Amino acid sequence: MSLCFSSNGFSFQTFKTQLPITQIQHKSTLFTSALNYPIKLITKETRASSSSSFRSKTPQQVNVLVVGSTGYIGKFVIKELVSRGFKVIAVAREKSGITGKSNKEETLEQFKGANVCFSDVTNIDSLQTSLESYGSKIDVVVSCLASRSGGVKDSWKIDYEATRNSLVAGRNHGASHFVLLSAICVQKPLLEFQRAKLKFEAELMKEAVVDTALTYSIVRPTAFFKSLAGQVDLVKDGKPYVMFGDGKLCACKPISEQDLASFITDCVLSEDKINQVLPIGGPGKALTPLEQGEMLFRLVGKEPKFLKVPIGIMDFAIGVLDFVVKIFPSVEDAAEFGKIGRYYAAESMLVLDHETGEYNAEKTPSYGKDTLEDFFRRVLREGMEGQELGKQQFFK
Numbered sequence: 001m002s003l004c005f006s007s008n009g010f011s012f013q014t015f016k017t018q019l020p021i022t023q024i025q026h027k028s029t030l031f032t033s034a035l036n037y038p039i040k041l042i043t044k045e046t047r048a049s050s051s052s053s054f055r056s057k058t059p060q061q062v063n064v065l066v067v068g069s070t071g072y073i074g075k076f077v078i079k080e081l082v083s084r085g086f087k088v089i090a091v092a093r094e095k096s097g098i099t100g101k102s103n104k105e106e107t108l109e110q111f112k113g114a115n116v117c118f119s120d121v122t123n124i125d126s127l128q129t130s131l132e133s134y135g136s137k138i139d140v141v142v143s144c145l146a147s148r149s150g151g152v153k154d155s156w157k158i159d160y161e162a163t164r165n166s167l168v169a170g171r172n173h174g175a176s177h178f179v180l181l182s183a184i185c186v187q188k189p190l191l192e193f194q195r196a197k198l199k200f201e202a203e204l205m206k207e208a209v210v211d212t213a214l215t216y217s218i219v220r221p222t223a224f225f226k227s228l229a230g231q232v233d234l235v236k237d238g239k240p241y242v243m244f245g246d247g248k249l250c251a252c253k254p255i256s257e258q259d260l261a262s263f264i265t266d267c268v269l270s271e272d273k274i275n276q277v278l279p280i281g282g283p284g285k286a287l288t289p290l291e292q293g294e295m296l297f298r299l300v301g302k303e304p305k306f307l308k309v310p311i312g313i314m315d316f317a318i319g320v321l322d323f324v325v326k327i328f329p330s331v332e333d334a335a336e337f338g339k340i341g342r343y344y345a346a347e348s349m350l351v352l353d354h355e356t357g358e359y360n361a362e363k364t365p366s367y368g369k370d371t372l373e374d375f376f377r378r379v380l381r382e383g384m385e386g387q388e389l390g391k392q393q394f395f396k
C-alpha cells in the first residue's frame with residue numbers, strides 16, 4: 001500500500017471513493033504488464049475532463065506531480081513550485097538521496113508545504129495506487145528522474161521506463177502537460193542514458209501529436225555547477241587542475257540548481273514553452289575547462305598550474321574495456337562509465353549547430369543570475385555540501 005503525506009499531516013484515501021468513474025472503469029485493464037503497456041491510455045471522457053484549462057487557473061489551483069523530487073535539481077524544483085504557490089505532490093522513495101541516506105521523516109521535513117507520496121516510480125501499479133490515494137486530479141507532471149549510476153540497465157529503467165510510467169500514471173489522473181528535465185547532450189547521443197532519454201522524448205512528442213490534449217516542455221540544460229566543482233578542493237590544496245587536451249576541447253554555460261528549477265517551474269504555466277525542446281544554460285559566456293581552472297586559481301590566489309592529459313589515454317582505456325565486455329558482459333557498466341568520462345572530456349554542453357556540425361555558444365540560451373564564479377567562491381568558503389556527485393562521478 002502506498003501512502004501520501006501532506007505538510008498538514010497524514011492523509012490516505014481509498015481509490016474507489018476518490019477517482020472519477022471513467023478512471024475506475026479502466027483500472028483493471030490498463031496495467032497488466034509493467035513494460036509492455038500502451039502509452040495511450042486515456043479515454044475520451046477522461047481527456048475531456050483533463051483539458052489544458054489549468055493554464056487559466058492560479059498556481060494555488062494547479063496540482064503538480066513531481067517525480068525525481070529528491071534529486072539535485074528535483075529538490076529545488078519542489079522548493080520553487082511551493083514558493084510560487086502550486087499544489088505540489090512530490091513522489092519519493094522511502095529511502096532517498098545518494099546511497100538512500102534520507103529517511104521518510106527527513107524527506108517530509110525537507111518538503112514542507114508539499115504533499116509527499118512514498119511510492120515506486122519503477123512500478124506502474126505502485127505509482128498508480130499512490131496517485132489514487134492522493135485523491136485529486138493531477139494537472140501537470142514534472143519529471144526530474146535520472147539514473148543515479150548512469151549504468152546501462154539502470155538508465156533504461158529510470159530515464160526511459162520510470163519516466164514513461166510517470167507520464168502514463170499522470171495522464172490517467174488527468175495530467176495534460178508534461179515537463180521533462182532532459183539534458184543538452186542528447187543532441188549527440190553516444191551513451192545509453194542519452195539514448196534512453198531520447199526514446200522517451202520521442203514518445204512524448206509523438207503522443208502530443210496524436211493526442212492534442214497533451215502538451216510538453218522538454219528542458220535540456222547544459223552543465224550543472226556540481227559537475228564542475230570536482231577540482232575545487234584539489235586546487236585549494238595546491239594541486240594542479242587536470243584537463244584533457246589543451247583544455248579547450250569542451251565548453252559549457254553552467255547553470256545553478258536554483259536558476260534551472262526556476263526555469264522548469266516557468267514551464268508549468270508558460271504558454272510560450274508549450275511543445276518545445278528548450279536548451280538552456282546559465283548567464284554569461286561559455287567557459288572551457290582551461291577558463292574554469294584559471295578562474296579557480298585566481299579565486300584561491302595561486303599561480304595557475306595545469307596537468308594536461310591526452311584524450312587518447314581515454315580512447316585506449318575504452319578500447320580495452322570494450323574488448324573485455326565482449327568476454328565478460330558483467331563489466332558493461334564499467335565500459336559505459338569510461339565512455340561517459342570520454343564524452344564529457346571532449347564534447348561541449350552547448351547547442352549543436354546541425355548546419356555546421358559545431359557547438360555554438362551564441363545559440364545556447366542563457367537564463368538566471370547565478371554565476372560559476374560566485375558558486376566557486378561559495379564552495380571555497382563553505383565546502384561541497386549539497387553538491388555531492390554520488391555514483392555519477394564522471395558526469396555529474
Ligand SMILES: NC(=O)c1ccc[n+]([C@@H]2O[C@H](COP(=O)([O-])OP(=O)(O)OC[C@H]3O[C@@H](n4cnc5c(N)ncnc54)[C@H](OP(=O)(O)O)[C@@H]3O)[C@@H](O)[C@H]2O)c1
Nearest residue numbers: 068070071072073093096097145146183222223224227396
Ligand atoms: N549533471 C549535469 O551537469 C547535467 C547537465 C544537464 C542535464 N543533466 C540531467 O539532469 C537530470 C537530473 O539530474 P540530477 O543531478 O538532479 O539527478 P539526481 O540528483 O541523480 O536525482 C535523480 C532522481 O531520480 C530518482 N531515482 C533514481 N533512481 C531511482 C529509482 N530506482 N527509483 C526511484 N527513483 C529513482 C532519485 O531518487 P532517490 O533520491 O530516491 O535516489 C532522484 O530523485 C538528469 O537527467 C541528468 O542527465 C545533468
